[in-house]
Amino acid sequence: MSVYDRFREMTLHYAGTEELKLEGQGAIAILDCRYPTFGFAEKGGAKVTLTREGNSRSGKIVSGELFYLPSNTHCTIQNEEQSSFQAIWIRFVWKGQAEEKLRSAGDEPIVDFGLFSFRVPQVRGWIADFVEAGRELKPDAYFQLQSHLYSIASAFLRHIGEPKIADDDFIDYVERTKRYMTDHYADAIDVEQLARQSGVSAGRFYQAFRKHTGLSPHKYMTAIRLNASLHMLAHSRASVTEVAHCAGYTDELYFSRLFKKHMGMTPTEYAACANKKIVMQPVFKGDLSVLGIMPEWVLDRGWSDDPEPYVRRMADTKPELVLTSPIPGELLRTVAGIAPVISLQWKGYPWKERLLQISSILGIASVAERWLAFYDQKVSNARQLVRRHLGDTPFLLASAYGSGFRVYGMRMNKIKDLFYDDLQVKPPVQAERFGLLEVESLREVAELGGEHLLLLMPQSRSDEELAGYERQWRELAAGQARPRFLLIRYEEPLMYNASTNESLIDQTVNLLLKDT
Numbered sequence: 001m002s003v004y005d006r007f008r009e010m011t012l013h014y015a016g017t018e019e020l021k022l023e024g025q026g027a028i029a030i031l032d033c034r035y036p037t038f039g040f041a042e043k044g045g046a047k048v049t050l051t052r053e054g055n056s057r058s059g060k061i062v063s064g065e066l067f068y069l070p071s072n073t074h075c076t077i078q079n080e081e082q083s084s085f086q087a088i089w090i091r092f093v094w095k096g097q098a099e100e101k102l103r104s105a106g107d108e109p110i111v112d113f114g115l116f117s118f119r120v121p122q123v124r125g126w127i128a129d130f131v132e133a134g135r136e137l138k139p140d141a142y143f144q145l146q147s148h149l150y151s152i153a154s155a156f157l158r159h160i161g162e163p164k165i166a167d168d169d170f171i172d173y174v175e176r177t178k179r180y181m182t183d184h185y186a187d188a189i190d191v192e193q194l195a196r197q198s199g200v201s202a203g204r205f206y207q208a209f210r211k212h213t214g215l216s217p218h219k220y221m222t223a224i225r226l227n228a229s230l231h232m233l234a235h236s237r238a239s240v241t242e243v244a245h246c247a248g249y250t251d252e253l254y255f256s257r258l259f260k261k262h263m264g265m266t267p268t269e270y271a272a273c274a275n276k277k278i279v280m281q282p283v284f285k286g287d288l289s290v291l292g293i294m295p296e297w298v299l300d301r302g303w304s305d306d307p308e309p310y311v312r313r314m315a316d317t318k319p320e321l322v323l324t325s326p327i328p329g330e331l332l333r334t335v336a337g338i339a340p341v342i343s344l345q346w347k348g349y350p351w352k353e354r355l356l357q358i359s360s361i362l363g364i365a366s367v368a369e370r371w372l373a374f375y376d377q378k379v380s381n382a383r384q385l386v387r388r389h390l391g392d393t394p395f396l397l398a399s400a401y402g403s404g405f406r407v408y409g410m411r412m413n414k415i416k417d418l419f420y421d422d423l424q425v426k427p428p429v430q431a432e433r434f435g436l437l438e439v440e441s442l443r444e445v446a447e448l449g450g451e452h453l454l455l456l457m458p459q460s461r462s463d464e465e466l467a468g469y470e471r472q473w474r475e476l477a478a479g480q481a482r483p484r485f486l487l488i489r490y491e492e493p494l495m496y497n498a499s500t501n502e503s504l505i506d507q508t509v510n511l512l513l514k515d516t
Contacts, residue, residue, distance in 0.1 A: 011095045012153055014145045017087040017130045020077065022046065027078040035091040037069040040127050044085035047078040059117065061087075064124075065203040067117040068156055076079065088127050092149055116381070119203045120155045123245055147155050166191045173198050174212045175510075185224045186248045191217045201365070212509060214381030223374060225249070230292025230367070233267055234274035240267045264366025273363040277291070279314060279339070280323035283346050286497030287355045290371050291364060299324070307331050314338045323358070346496065350413060357500050378505050385512040386423050393484065394428040395419075396450030399494060400457045400469070404440040412434035414496045415456070418504060425454065442469060446476035452484040453477075454502075458492045486511060 015035050020045075022028060039048075051074040052420040061067050069075055071094075079085040120126075126148040133141035175196055194217065195205040209217050229247040232238060238246070244255035259267050270292075277296040278288070285298055296319055303310045304327045311334055314322065319339045326343045327335070335341050342361055344354060352372065359368035397408040397419055408415040410427055413434030419425045430449045439445055445453065453473055457466060470485045477483030488507045494500065 009095070011147050013093040014142065014148070014149050015091040015093050015499065017133075018091070019131065020087045022077065022079040022085040024082050024084065025079055027076055030075040030077070030089075034071060036071045036094050037092070038090045038156070039066070039067045039069060039124065039147075040088045040090070041065050042086040042088055042127065044079065044081065044083050046085040046087075047080060049076045049078070050074070050354050051076075060207060061117055061187065062126060062203065062207060065117045065119055066123060066152060066156070070222070088189075089130060089508050090130055090152070101131065116158060117203050118201045121151060126152070132437050139329070174209055177209070177217070178213065178235050181217075181221050181224055185221070185228055186246055188248070189221060191221065210515060214378040214509075222258070222262075226259060227292065229255070229259065229267070230263075230270070230274070233271040234292045235294060237386075243267065245509060262370055263364075264370065265364070270364060270367065276320040276362070277317065278321045278323060279317065279319040279363050282493070283325075283497055284323045284344065284354075286350070286495050286499030287358055290355075290498045290502065291359060291362075291367050293362075300499050302332055304328065307334075308420070309421075311335065311338070335471065348413060348419055350417065351497055351501065352440050375498070375502060375505075378502070378509075382509050382512075385509060386425055389512045390425060393452055394426045394450070395452045395454045395484070395486070396428055396431065397425075397454050398456070400455065400461060401438070401494075405436060405442065405445055407434075407437040407439060407445055409434035409436065418501050419454065423505075423508065443476060446473070451477055454486045454488065456490055456494065458494075459489050460492060 009020060019274055020028070020030075039061070039063045041063050043063055045060060048061050048067065049056055049058040050069065052070065057068075069089075070163060077085070077087070129141070129148060132144060133145055137145075177198075180194070192202070195202040198205040206216060209215075209220070213220055213354060215223065217475060225247045226506050229243050232243045236243075240256060241252040244252040245248075247255065249255035249258070259270075263270060267275075271460070274291070275292075278293065279297055279299065280288070280295045281299050281303075282301060285295060288295065296317060297313075299310060302322075311331075314335065315338055322335055322339050322341045324335075324341065324343055325346055332341060332343070342358075343507075344357065346354060355368050355372070356365060359365045397415055399406045399408075399415070408419075409431040410416055410420060411433075414436070416427075416431075416435075420431070422428045428448075428450050437448075448472060455469065457469075467488060470487070473485045474483055488511055490504060490507065
């Protein structure tokens, strides 16, 4: 018996094309699934849920992806976005062997029940043929559609036959991809090649990358390059052409147009505003860094208690601007005699407002607005993960600080406005009663009544110390059914500024994706 004989009777027969549209948020149930179907997400994205014999499988489908709906399956399409979702259904009959009985040489099922999504480079042209021919089908068109159908089925079977990699490994691959982009932004980077090297379908790679970063790989690459160009423009005398080439753009005119589109000003205008010698207090460094600016030097904490050596250094440095929190009037007049002084309140003052205030002073408010737009995208992405992985579980927020701990409540902006407000981690009732508590032991944290703890811990602390804290917390919360202990690492010091909050969001996303 030929190895081909078992496949000779297996044939596909095109059975029709349908168009589906969801204008804005909403859901639609598709009950008539007698035939197996290939769906194509023509525009937008949606959640697809398949149900058969009491079993359900769900997944997100995005524009450009094909997906497979087995026969005799209930399907629900839910659009969770305000933008419209459009899909094309290609129904067919699978003869010769029932689809669920299709088996490989090892007699294992090839097509199992599940939501499979995949991409085919030329599929949009095929889809146009299905839609056009479906309105008035002729014999020549039918055979053309049959050819497309077999090509899609071939790509589908090839996709599901690919070896799958573990989720943790895939998260690591996304991290490695991010680091590669950061280290090689000046080079020509083929994102499609990175997707192929991931070991999964391009659709899954793009979806996971967006899930992990809040951005598509192309937008992430653009953000890295433009951020690098900010630093070069602010801290060198290089020409726009030189900066463009160093940032990975061979066409300086394209770079300039892209820069203005994103930043709201030309590279030359930005450089004129940002190329300044600035002296500042530590907390403001993280605000200026996201705008591409690094200070000439940073004042020590408490510098105003013994200002004489700092004033002498300022006089020698001759800065063009001094950013400081409010200082006594006499010291203010002395410093103002050296350089213009901007006094900024930061305690109890929202960091986003301060970032916009600083950027307005420097004449680069549009750059801050662009950064905040990307930041909000990150927050939205992280918030979905928080909702999915933490739900309504209340968590105390604390940080390892010195030899003790700081516990953050609802009456103080720092930490609270990121985790409790932006990311919508649910606070325990106890957190409503205080702003910041400093305690000496983890036992005192547990005595506040929290069952679950989200602990911020400096990168400098050892893994052994972390493991000890986790064991101790689980012992202290042993009366609870399933006490949870989540850890987020941070670079010291834990400042209340833009850069610190962005880093904490990245670490939170990493934690939640690995805590699945």
